Amino acid sequence: MKGFAVRKKLEEVKKQGKKAFIPYIMAGDPSLEETARRLKLLSEAGADLIELGVPFTDPLADGPTIQRAAERALKSGTTLRKILNFLNEIKEEITTPIILMTYLNPVFCYGIEKFFKDAKEAKVAGVIFPDLTVEESEKYRTFAGKYCIDTIFLVAPTSTSERVKKIVKASTGFVYYVSITGITGSQLKLDNTFMEHIDFVKSLGKPVCVGFGVSKPEEASYVAQFADGVIVGSAIVKVFHETPEKALNFIKSLREAI
Amino acid sequence: MGKRKGYFGEYGGCFVPETLMPALEELEKAFYRAKIDKNFNEEFESLLKDYVGRPTPLYFAQRLTEHLGGAKIYLKREDLAHTGAHKINNALGQALLAKRLMKKQRIIAETGAGQHGVATATGAALVGLSCDIYMGTEDIRRQKLNVFRMNLLGANVISVDTGSKTLKDAINEALRDWTTNVRTTHYVLGTVFGPHPYPLLVRYFQSIIGREAKKQIIQKEGKLPHCLIACVGGGSNSIGLFSAFLKDNVKMIGVEAGGKGIQTGFHAARFAGGAKGIFQGCLSYVLEDEDGNILETHSVSAGLDYASVGPEHAYLRDTGRVIYTYATDEEALEAFELLSRLEGIIPALESAHALAEAIKIAPKMSKDSIIIVNLSGRGDKDVQEVARIKGISL
Numbered sequence: 001m002k003g004f005a006v007r008k009k010l011e012e013v014k015k016q017g018k019k020a021f022i023p024y025i026m027a028g029d030p031s032l033e034e035t036a037r038r039l040k041l042l043s044e045a046g047a048d049l050i051e052l053g054v055p056f057t058d059p060l061a062d063g064p065t066i067q068r069a070a071e072r073a074l075k076s077g078t079t080l081r082k083i084l085n086f087l088n089e090i091k092e093e094i095t096t097p098i099i100l101m102t103y104l105n106p107v108f109c110y111g112i113e114k115f116f117k118d119a120k121e122a123k124v125a126g127v128i129f130p131d132l133t134v135e136e137s138e139k140y141r142t143f144a145g146k147y148c149i150d151t152i153f154l155v156a157p158t159s160t161s162e163r164v165k166k167i168v169k170a171s172t173g174f175v176y177y178v179s180i181t182g183i184t185g186s187q188l189k190l191d192n193t194f195m196e197h198i199d200f201v202k203s204l205g206k207p208v209c210v211g212f213g214v215s216k217p218e219e220a221s222y223v224a225q226f227a228d229g230v231i232v233g234s235a236i237v238k239v240f241h242e243t244p245e246k247a248l249n250f251i252k253s254l255r256e257a258i
Numbered sequence: 259m260g261k262r263k264g265y266f267g268e269y270g271g272c273f274v275p276e277t278l279m280p281a282l283e284e285l286e287k288a289f290y291r292a293k294i295d296k297n298f299n300e301e302f303e304s305l306l307k308d309y310v311g312r313p314t315p316l317y318f319a320q321r322l323t324e325h326l327g328g329a330k331i332y333l334k335r336e337d338l339a340h341t342g343a344h345k346i347n348n349a350l351g352q353a354l355l356a357k358r359l360m361k362k363q364r365i366i367a368e369t370g371a372g373q374h375g376v377a378t379a380t381g382a383a384l385v386g387l388s389c390d391i392y393m394g395t396e397d398i399r400r401q402k403l404n405v406f407r408m409n410l411l412g413a414n415v416i417s418v419d420t421g422s423k424t425l426k427d428a429i430n431e432a433l434r435d436w437t438t439n440v441r442t443t444h445y446v447l448g449t450v451f452g453p454h455p456y457p458l459l460v461r462y463f464q465s466i467i468g469r470e471a472k473k474q475i476i477q478k479e480g481k482l483p484h485c486l487i488a489c490v491g492g493g494s495n496s497i498g499l500f501s502a503f504l505k506d507n508v509k510m511i512g513v514e515a516g517g518k519g520i521q522t523g524f525h526a527a528r529f530a531g532g533a534k535g536i537f538q539g540c541l542s543y544v545l546e547d548e549d550g551n552i553l554e555t556h557s558v559s560a561g562l563d564y565a566s567v568g569p570e571h572a573y574l575r576d577t578g579r580v581i582y583t584y585a586t587d588e589e590a591l592e593a594f595e596l597l598s599r600l601e602g603i604i605p606a607l608e609s610a611h612a613l614a615e616a617i618k619i620a621p622k623m624s625k626d627s628i629i630i631v632n633l634s635g636r637g638d639k640d641v642q643e644v645a646r647i648k649g650i651s652l
C-alpha cells in the first residue's frame with residue numbers, strides 16, 4: 001500500500017459509518033515474539049489501527065502502567081532498531097496499519113531521515129512523538145512527507161485555539177486529543193469545557209481521536225459519541241500483562257462498545 | 259544566543275508534551291514582563307539583599323593560595339547565601355514570579371542534593387505558596403538533613419523510586435505532576451536546563467553571581483581575573499558566574515563529575531562521555547546509549563549526578579568559549595578536606611569539584627594571576643555522607 005495509510009484507513013472507517021478503535025501496546029513487552037502474537041490478536045479482534053510503543057528509559061508523558069511496560073521491554077533488549085527490523089519481517093502478515101509511538105531521543109539517535117526511510121520500508125503507517133511540539137516539528141514533518149508517513153500530533157485540553165490550529169494543520173493522519181491534563185493511565189473525567197474544546201478541534205476538519213484515561217467499554221462507548229476514534233492504552237497493556245487469558249474478550253468488548 | 263527562539267546554536271528548544279506548552283508560553287510571557295517590571299525587580303533585589311544576604315563576599319583564600327604556590331585564589335561565597343547555596347537566587351525569583359505575575363497557588367520542584375528543594379521550600383514559605391518537592395530515594399538517603407529541612411519549611415517531600423532514583427527521575431515525576439496540575443501549579447526548575455524559557459529564566463536569576471564577582475574583583479585587584487572555575491551539574495551556578503564575563507578576555511572552566519573515572523562508566527561527565535540528545539525538554543549533551551536510552555549516572559555529589567547538561571553549556575563548549583573538564587569523586591573528596599583544613603570552610607561536594615580543578619591548575623600559574631572559584635554551596639549537607647564514605651559512624 002502506498003503511504004498515508006492512517007488517513008486512508010480513517011476515511012474507510014468513516015465511510016462505513018463507524019468509529020475507529022485504536023489499541024496501544026508496548027513493543028517488546030515482554031518480548032518481540034509475544035508482540036507479534038498480540039498484534040495479530042488485536043488485528044483479529046477488530047483494531048482499525050494499532051499504536052505500537054517504543055520503549056524509552058524516561059517516558060515522562062506516561063503513567064506507571066506504561067512506564068513499567070517500557071522497563072520490561074528494555075529488559076528484553078528491545079530497541080528502535082530491533083522494532084523496525086521486526087516490523088519489516090512481519091509486514092506481510094499484519095494488515096492493520098501500525099503507528100509508532102516513540103519519544104524523540106531514540107529517533108534522534110537513530111538519525112531522523114534514516115528513521116523515516118526504514119519505517120517506510122517496514123510499512124509503518126504513522127508516527128506519534130509525545131515530546132515533539134509542533135514548533136520543533138518542521139524537519140520531522142518534512143521527512144514524514146517524503147516517505148509518506150502520517151504525522152499525528154497531540155492536542156491537550158490546555159491547548160489554546162491558536163495552538164490547536166497549528167497542531168491540526170501539522171497533523172496528517174488524525175489529531176490525537178488528550179482527554180485529560182495528565183499522564184497516560186489517569187482517570188477519565190470529562191466536563192462541559194471538554195465538549196466545547198473538542199468541538200472546536202473537530203470544526204477544523206481533520207479526524208479527531210481521543211485517548212488517555214479510556215479504560216472501560218462504557219467509557220469507550222461514551223467517547224466514541226463525539227470522536228472519530230478511541231485510543232486505549234494503559235488498560236490494554238495492563239490486561240495483557242496481568243491476565244492475558246482475559247485480553248481477547250476485553251479487547252472485543254472495547255471494539256463492540258465503540 | 260542562536261537565531262531561533264530558545265536556542266543556543268543548535269542546542270536548546272522546547273521538547274515537551276503538548277499539555278505543558280501553554281504553561282511554558284505563559285511562563286515565557288511572565289518572564290519577559292518580569293524583566294521590565296520595576297516593582298517586581300525592586301522586590302526581588304530587596305529580598306536578595308535583606309533576605310538572602312547579598313552581595314555574597316568574594317574572599318581571598320590566602321592559606322589555600324600559599325599552599326598551592328601559584329595563582330591567587332578567590333572564592334565567591336555562595337555558601338554564605340541564605341539556605342547555603344546559590345540555588346536560593348533562582349528559587350526566590352521563580353517563587354515571586356509564580357505568586358506575583360502568574361497567580362499560581364502551588365509550586366513544585368525537583369531536587370538532587372536537596373539544596374534546590376530547600377531553596378524552593380524557603381521561597382514558598384516566604385511568599386505563601388504550597389509546595390511539593392520530588393526527590394529520588396537514593397538522594398533522600400544521601401541528603402537526609404535537607405529532607406528534614408524541607409519538611410520544617412512546610413514542604414512535602416515526595417520520594418521517587420523509579421529508574422536510578424536520582425535527579426533525572428525526580429524531574430520526570432515533577433514534569434508528570436506539572437502535566438496533571440498545570441493550571442494551578444508552577445514548576446520551579448532548579449537549573450539552566452529543560453524546555454525554553456527555563457535556561458534563560460534561571461540564567462537571569464543567577465546572573466547576579468557574576469555581576470557581583472566582577473565588581474568585587476575589580477575593587478580588590480583593580481583588574482579582571484585570569485580564570486573562572488565552577489562546577490557544572492545542570493549548570494546554573496557556573497552560568498551565573500560566567501555570564502558577566504563572556505565578552506571579556508577571561509578563561510573559563512566548567513567542572514563536571516568524573517565519578518569513579520570516565521572509563522568505568524560510573525560518572526556524570528556529559529561532555530567527556532556523552533553525545534547529543536533530546537532529553538527532558540531540550541537538545542543538549544546527554545549520557546545515553548546508541549539507541550537513545552538514558553544511562554545511569556554516578557557521582558559522590560548528588561547535585562552533579564545528572565545525565566544531561568544545560569544547552570547553553572553545550573553551545574559554549576562547541577564555540578570553545580568555555581573549557582569543560584571533570585574531577586573524580588576522589589579528587590573532590592580531597593579538595594573537600596583541604597579547604598576545610600586550610601580555610602575553615604567546608605564546601606559542598608559539588609563545589610569541591612571546582613576546587614579540585616583549581617588545585618590542579620593554580621600551581622602551574624604565575625603568582626600574579628587570579629582565579630575565582632565559585633563556592634556554590636556549603637558542605638553541611640554532605641558531612642554525614644563523607645563520614646559514611648570514610649567509614650566513620652556519627
Ligand SMILES: Cc1ncc(COP(=O)(O)O)c(C=O)c1O
Nearest residue numbers: 491492493494495561608634635
Ligand atoms: C551546592 C550546589 N552546587 C552546585 C550544584 C549543581 O547545580 P548547577 O550546576 O545547576 O549549579 C548544586 C545542585 O544541587 C548544588 O546544590
